[in-house]
Amino acid sequence: MLMRDEIKAAAEAVLFVRGEQVPIDELVEILDVPLLDLKGIMQELVMEYNEKKRGLQIVFEDYTYLMCSRAEYSDFLARMNKTVQRRLSPAAMETLALIAYQQPVTRTEIESIRGVKSDKVLNHLLDKGLICEAGHKAVLGKPLIYATTQEFLRIFGLAGLKDLPRLEEDKKNVRQINRRRDND
């Protein structure tokens, strides 16, 4: 069994690493401390953070604990000009690549090549402004067609779509895909 101070320290570490709201039940499980004991200990910890006017605080709400920065220091945080680099998920990258090379393309076409449902990943790419809806295909059902945007060209450093690197096997594959599409 851990000492009171150790439990506090371990709870700090857990909340720090998670950086999101952690339900009290989960904390009970991770730290292996009975619920009632933990509640009391966490109350003390929250108060310690508040008394010392630290840069961080622990907020208890809806049976969850959240470690976050204190509102007083939000100005500094806004001043951080350092940008965070985000990577696209493999699924998003793959879908984006398909659209880039095969545009304009419908969702059904994308899904038939990827072999998986792609509505969520398409919405994600739309939100990021990397693709846009570019009208409707003139076939039964008039499905939406997707294309890449200026933003896409900008972040990948392309002057235009014709600057996309050509693949050796590209032509053959496109033919194959078209064939498959016709068969569907």
Add this chain to the structure above:
Amino acid sequence: MLMRDEIKAAAEAVLFVRGEQVPIDELVEILDVPLLDLKGIMQELVMEYNEKKRGLQIVFEDYTYLMCSRAEYSDFLARMNKTVQRRLSPAAMETLALIAYQQPVTRTEIESIRGVKSDKVLNHLLDKGLICEAGHKAVLGKPLIYATTQEFLRIFGLAGLKDLPRLEEDKKNVRQINRRRDND
């Protein structure tokens, strides 16, 4: 101008939100405090964290500050994190270890130690953001050199490169070879 305690609190907030190593120059800019003053204040802050045996610590290395969990609590955190860990292939791990300990290092140097072509595995590590190209070696042909990234430190739980586990020195081995030869 901020009070000493306010500067500490603001620095805490910044390090917390960034969740990675923050160069001291950047901290000077964000907090608008002269470098020498900031160094002293941060030294105090680091000590305060250490004295109280908290769950978090601030580590100063290579002119950067990093807020991270304390190693004592790694058991709780490892248990919690289990589901998100992805394993690298043995070949990738071996190459990554080589780069970590020998950096900066060229592809030819890596291949001469591993005895196998390593371009694919290097690309894989680059894609994962675990290594980066860190300039060119000043020798004939100016080959690219590779180094590990912040992401590497994050994934393997190191506050800095000096925390890499100690390896058995090969000096001892060389001595052994010489001794043996003399005996023959």
Add this chain to the structure above:
Amino acid sequence: MGYMVDLEAFHGPMDLLLYLIDENQVDIYDIPVALLSEQFMAYLERSGEYQLDMMGDFLVMASYLLHLKARMLLPAAPGLEEEAEEDPREELVQKLQQYRKYKEAAEQLVNLQMGKTKRVFFGNRDAFAGENEVLHAELRLLVKAYQAVLERFEEEEPQMHIPQEDVNVHEKMDEILQVLNEKEGSISFVELFARAVRRRELLGLFLALLELVRQQKVAARQEETFGDIRILLRVGNEDVDEG
């Protein structure tokens, strides 16, 4: 010993060599080169399907071992007995130890990753990424993703499998001599083996090369350990000059 060996289990020739040293319980400072090179070759011959591009690395090591074996058989030059004679195996021992060091380091890193040894954890930076985020966009990754999805798509198509016929070593010997004549008597090891499409063919080509070296019809020169090897056509007893 009719079982197939999974060469894929070894991430390179050094790894296989270390395995053989452990398996035979021999001293790394006194490697029985003849025995190990024999076993090493046996592994290559018995191995199942293997990535072609890595097979080349195994063959480079095999040829190095054979070269080492030959040097060990040479009698010590007379008159040099007073000087401490260099053990031809020394370089290999050092390389193996260096390699083993990083192999062990890799295990330690895995322990750190899994939290089996004490480690720190960074904060969750994903929780706070706000307006300041930029997408890490690299054209190379986009192209790679496209190639990967197309490959996956192609795999679903039924594919023809061409049955493999066995490879004749004598044919391969003729082939090497012919290539050497076309290339004015000199070709790099890597270039020569890049011609082979299948694993069996690679091995046949390698055995053919060994036989040609034995018959002194060609010579193999290696500038540095584990470096590329140049195959040279021998005319009479003279090496063809490079360049």
